[in-house]
Amino acid sequence: MAQNVATTPIKLSILLLLAMFVCSHSQSEGVLPQLQKTNMTIYFQDRFAGPNTTTVPITGIPGHLWTFGSFGTVFGIDSPITQGLEGSSEQIARGQGVHVTSALDGSATYVSISIVFMNKEFNGSTLEIQVSHHLQMAQNVATTPIKLSILLLLAMFVCSHSQSEGVLPQLQKTNMTIYFQDRFAGPNTTTVPITGIPGHLWTFGSFGTVFGIDSPITQGLEGSSEQIARGQGVHVTSALDGSATYVSISIVFMNKEFNGSTLEIQGANYLYVNVRELAVVGGTGQFRYARGFATFETAFLDMKAAYAVIRCNITIEHY
Ligand SMILES: *[C@@H]1O[C@H](CO)[C@@H](O)[C@H](O)[C@H]1NC(C)=O
Ligand SMILES: *[C@@H]1O[C@H](CO)[C@@H](O)[C@H](O)[C@H]1NC(C)=O
Ligand SMILES: *[C@@H]1O[C@H](CO)[C@@H](O)[C@H](O)[C@H]1NC(C)=O
Ligand SMILES: *[C@@H]1O[C@H](CO)[C@@H](O)[C@H](O)[C@H]1NC(C)=O
Ligand SMILES: *[C@@H]1O[C@H](CO)[C@@H](O)[C@H](O)[C@H]1NC(C)=O
Ligand SMILES: *[C@@H]1O[C@H](CO)[C@@H](O)[C@H](O)[C@H]1NC(C)=O
Ligand SMILES: *[C@@H]1O[C@H](CO)[C@@H](O)[C@H](O)[C@H]1NC(C)=O
Numbered sequence: 001m002a003q004n005v006a007t008t009p010i011k012l013s014i015l016l017l018l019a020m021f022v023c024s025h026s027q028s029e030g031v032l033p034q035l036q037k038t039n040m041t042i043y044f045q046d047r048f049a050g051p052n053t054t055t056v057p058i059t060g061i062p063g064h065l066w067t068f069g070s071f072g073t074v075f076g077i078d079s080p081i082t083q084g085l086e087g088s089s090e091q092i093a094r095g096q097g098v099h100v101t102s103a104l105d106g107s108a109t110y111v112s113i114s115i116v117f118m119n120k121e122f123n124g125s126t127l128e129i130q131v132s133h134h135l136q137m138a139q140n141v142a143t144t145p146i147k148l149s150i151l152l153l154l155a156m157f158v159c160s161h162s163q164s165e166g167v168l169p170q171l172q173k174t175n176m177t178i179y180f181q182d183r184f185a186g187p188n189t190t191t192v193p194i195t196g197i198p199g200h201l202w203t204f205g206s207f208g209t210v211f212g213i214d215s216p217i218t219q220g221l222e223g224s225s226e227q228i229a230r231g232q233g234v235h236v237t238s239a240l241d242g243s244a245t246y247v248s249i250s251i252v253f254m255n256k257e258f259n260g261s262t263l264e265i266q267g268a269n270y271l272y273v274n275v276r277e278l279a280v281v282g283g284t285g286q287f288r289y290a291r292g293f294a295t296f297e298t299a300f301l302d303m304k305a306a307y308a309v310i311r312c313n314i315t316i317e318h319y
Pocket of ligand 5: 186187188
């Protein structure tokens with residue numbers, strides 16, 4: 001009896017504390033400030049040569065040229081970002097991160113950068129941009145416009161990002177099942193080691209190895225079924241024991257329904273786990289504001305042919 005009496009108040013206080021926690025928790029949810037809309041147009045000042053170069057090739061496939069047009073080339077970027085088009089206009093931020101040429105034909109780079117603000121208004125705030133960036137249009141024109149289109153495309157991305165907030169429609173749910181057709185050797189290789197720890201083998205099992213990826217993605221399991229997208233980006237072996245890779249890729253759609261839209265996938269890919277779950281961290285086009293997850297499972301594997309088909313189920317909410 002005495003014990004019951006003693007413990008009851010303790011239980012009660014725990015309950016009360018929990019209740020208070022739940023209350024304050026929901027309270028703070030109740031006063032979440034309104035989402036703010038921000039539109040901005042900014043200009044990346046990119047220099048590819050000379051004393052003030054901003055975009056530097058770091059590594060690439062050994063024996064290949066390390067240029068934008070060469071699959072697997074990794075660039076470090078630190079570009080001034082200005083308020084106006086002119087290089088002399090006020091610098092408000094820097095664009096810092098990496099580009100990786102992520103299309104086998106050199107037509108696209110995978111961009112992963114932070115916009116780090118240093119103007120009075122946003123000092124210290126950042127925006128994170130991750131996307132597959134197609135150069136095709138720019139490549140048709142001369143050098144200066146290429147620089148401009150890169151600037152404009154990136155600026156447009158920031159703009160459209162904030163624009164769509166103005167007219168946010170209902171969240172949509174989309175589920176889809178797609179198949180990555182991965183080849184690790186032979187004439188149609190899709191997954192190429194770019195670099196790794198010097199003196200180590202550059203394989204999936206070797207920590208620090210960086211792979212460039214450009215895999216066809218099909219509607220069905222068969223390699224011959226309709227190609228609806230490409231998976232472009234990088235894998236880095238990220239577990240010391242070689243059991244996991246860090247995946248950062250864009251799914252770039254090219255079918256009629258989603259042509260030009262992308263989904264951005266990021267996460268830890270444990271190679272010996274049957275079903276791997278990675279995050280869908282964003283999207284563009286029809287998948288703006290995408291959030292969700294993707295499961296990856298090996299649906300077919302032919303070691304001799306160095307050929308694997310990965311089934312990917314995507315579950316997202318987006319506008
Ligand atoms: C490089 O940057 C410095 C300092 O901003 C500037 O004085 C110089 O003119 C620049 N050089 C070129 C070739 O742009
Ligand atoms: C931005 O913040 C840094 C460090 O906090 C400070 O040194 C700098 O003066 C600030 N710049 C502006 C424009 O406020
Ligand atoms: C953002 O830009 C779009 C079009 O460019 C415009 O319709 C919208 O009103 C702008 N929103 C704000 C908050 O300025
Ligand atoms: C989509 O997938 C989720 C999780 O796998 C499931 O709960 C949901 O019912 C599915 N929705 C549709 C429309 O198939
Ligand atoms: C490589 O791709 C080409 C064109 O799609 C195809 O004709 C050829 O059979 C493929 N080769 C292999 C070994 O898969
Ligand atoms: C997708 O868009 C590209 C460029 O806008 C175009 O060339 C291509 O025909 C389109 N594909 C489909 C299936 O609509
Ligand atoms: C993925 O979806 C397919 C059906 O489209 C289903 O057979 C499979 O079990 C799903 N995989 C996972 C991991 O949910």
